[in-house]
Structures are given as C-alpha cells and as structure tokens.
Amino acid sequence: MQKPARDQNATGSTWTDEGEMPQWLKQAISAGQRLEHFETAMSMPDTGRQTINGLDDPFAGSPLARQYAN
Numbered sequence: 001m002q003k004p005a006r007d008q009n010a011t012g013s014t015w016t017d018e019g020e021m022p023q024w025l026k027q028a029i030s031a032g033q034r035l036e037h038f039e040t041a042m043s044m045p046d047t048g049r050q051t052i053n054g055l056d057d058p059f060a061g062s063p064l065a066r067q068y069a070n
Helices: 021-032 063-067
Strands: none
Touching: none
C-alpha cells in the first residue's frame, strides 16, 4: 500500500516524506518557502479549509514551479 502524499506543490508534484526530498521542494525551501506551505490537507489539522489554493503559492506559474512539474 502506498503512503499518501504529505506535501504537494501547485503543479501537483507530491512527496510522501519518505526517502530523499525531491528537487522541487529543495529549491522552494532554498528560495525561502517554508515546508509547512506544501503540506496537504490530509497531513494538516482540520482548519475548515478543504482545497489547496494555487493563489496561496508564490511559486505557482513561475519557472521554479514549471521546471520540475510531473
């Protein structure tokens, strides 16, 4: 059984928090983004927010987001 994704970016790339951190996440953190920004709704406490809003992602649509899109 595959573990559910823990982190996801605006382009849909995911990471389960197992193994080596993917390049897209390393670059985002290196650029100043916090890891918590990429946590999926399943890994976060319920805050009433049901969807991931790409408008909250400062990297959405940028070359950084497009470079490693799956």
